Amino acid sequence: MGKTAELLPGTLDMLILKAVSLKPLHGYGVLLRIQQISGDALEIPQGSLYPALYRLEHQELIAAEWGVSDNNRRAKYYTLTAVGRRRLRKETEGWNRLSTAITSALNTTPEEV
Numbered sequence: 001m002g003k004t005a006e007l008l009p010g011t012l013d014m015l016i017l018k019a020v021s022l023k024p025l026h027g028y029g030v031l032l033r034i035q036q037i038s039g040d041a042l043e044i045p046q047g048s049l050y051p052a053l054y055r056l057e058h059q060e061l062i063a064a065e066w067g068v069s070d071n072n073r074r075a076k077y078y079t080l081t082a083v084g085r086r087r088l089r090k091e092t093e094g095w096n097r098l099s100t101a102i103t104s105a106l107n108t109t110p111e112e113v
Contacts, residue, residue, distance in 0.1 A: 004041060018050065018088060025077065027046075030053070040108055049092055064078050064079075
């Protein structure tokens with residue numbers, strides 16, 4: 001795609017939940033997964049990611065467990081909890097409704113008004 005998109009307020013948590021729903025990931029892996037699943041359109045700054053991971057863990061939406069990364073370093077791996085799964089489903093439904101409404105509004109022509 002070439003250019004990155006600006007992350008909208010309130011979407012980082014949803015994207016993190018989605019990323020860890022696909023498979024357990026360590027922090028940097030979450031960054032890479034979001035970048036991958038967005039077609040390289042989104043890049044999350046590490047300074048935003050780690051406070052969000054802490055917040056989501058504190059809210060019990062994700063769980064953390066220490067493990068060893070691919071490069072043999074100790075890393076905290078995050079997984080989605082049942083509560084997190086429900087939140088992700090709810091957030092996804094809301095986002096899809098909003099996205100559909102905005103797309104419809106932006107595609108309206110003068111003839112349709």
